[in-house]
Amino acid sequence: GESVGLHLPTLSVQEGDNSIINCAYSNSASDYFIWYKQESGKGPQFIIDIRSNMDKRQGQRVTVLLNKTVKHLSLQIAATQPGDSAVYFCAEKNSGGYQKVTFGTGTKLQVIP
């Protein structure tokens, strides 16, 4: 069956350093991979997505890398700030007719001031 999982449950990073959050997936048929950020008491917030025919995509301070050979996804956050502290979920979606997003269990990012 399909699954999306994360390597580390908690990541502590010094403010100003770069953060890398990793994710493994098992469904080779996934068309899209998405990173969400969830702060305490809030719903998940879309950060960035990447199609399966790409291996890298950049946003504002964030970069997502996709390695389909080893079914690995990562989110890089440059110059991590205290406001980046949250739980980060990788998720996958097929390009089917409906908006089912399959989430992993999440990585908690703690930014040390």
Next chain:
Amino acid sequence: ETGVTQSPTHLIKTRGQQVTLRCSSQSGHNTVSWYQQALGQGPQFIFQYYREEENGRGNFPPRFSGLQFPNYSSELNVNALELDDSALYLCASSRDRAGTEAFFGQGTRLTVV
């Protein structure tokens, strides 16, 4: 803010009761998805509504049902509540049923006692 609002924010129900949760989607969005997020877990897809019709469903029993109205707002109904139904229920709206960018509300925290 995402423009997706959910009500109520918190709710306590007794096992066996029924509950209705509400969601107003973002302006211009015709698709609403519902997710259940247990504590410490990623959200799990319940179902999606597109133009007032159920458009896809996850692995949830029939006692989880929904509605979407002409203004694209939505309800999630859960009958015969069980203790394991205690969770954060998230609503997400999107511009169409197949896109990747979904905007989540803050959720309704349901506690079943």
